[in-house]
Amino acid sequence: MKRQVVLDTETTGLEVSQGHRIIEIGCVELINRRLTGRHFHQYIQPERDIDAGALAVHGITPEFLAGKPTFDRIVKDFLGFIEDAELVIHNAPFDVGFIDAEFMRLDRNHPNTASLCSVVDTLTLARSKHPGQRNSLDALCQRYHVDNASRTLHGALLDAEILADVYLTMTGGQTTLGLHDEQSEEGGGAGGTGRIRRLNADRAALPVLCATPQEVDRHESRLDQIATHSGGTVLWREQ
Known part of the structure; x- marks a missing residue:
């Protein structure tokens, strides 16, 4: 600990x-x-x-x-x-x-x-x-x-x-909390401090961007080139 x-x-x-x-x-x-x-x-x-x-x-x-x-x-x-x-x-x-x-x-x-x-x-x-x-x-x-x-x-x-x-x-982004919404009091205390909250919890979800058909074709073409130079082994295509 x-x-x-x-x-x-x-x-x-x-x-x-x-x-x-x-x-x-x-x-x-x-x-x-x-x-x-x-x-x-x-x-x-x-x-x-x-x-x-x-x-x-x-x-x-x-x-x-x-x-x-x-x-x-x-x-x-x-x-x-x-x-x-x-x-x-x-x-x-x-x-x-x-x-x-x-x-x-x-x-x-x-x-x-x-x-x-x-x-x-x-x-x-x-x-x-x-x-x-x-x-x-x-x-x-x-x-x-x-x-x-x-x-x-x-x-x-x-x-x-x-x-x-x-x-x-x-130093790494870990800000997971386990606090209560109690008021901070003068002197040592064991309750939550109120202002502390999970960092960025109110941010909007990040958008998910999918590849276009043209981008998929270019990706597959690059994998074909890798396969040619690696004896047919392409890790990205292995299931």
């Missing part, structure tokens, strides 16, 4: 070196490349201001975070969800850097993310598959026809759900 956790965070700013903090964590679980419906979602009180630029991206205000738990109060549940899984993250150094900084604030000897989990960076993967092209999450959604119409603002759980669709499509 291969367990993966697709993870995203939102933060108070871009630079962890400037003391910026995590304010939202969203994770969804994959087992053997299938979304299980289990997720972890938590807003976090950062105990500091939020940069205007970051606020414009995610829309999470200090007023909304008032009364939310600090990282030390949610870390046990978070570790329980991610430990021993393979993390799938877009631009992993960013999120991992913030997570490790939070661990360090709790205990300078706390194990870092790399010692708890392996990590797949989908940005690195996308750049290797599509060199010289835009490989933001929005660009990948467009490239792989993943629906992100509800993504007017960034949100950690929403982005994790969307990234799961993108990752599965980019």
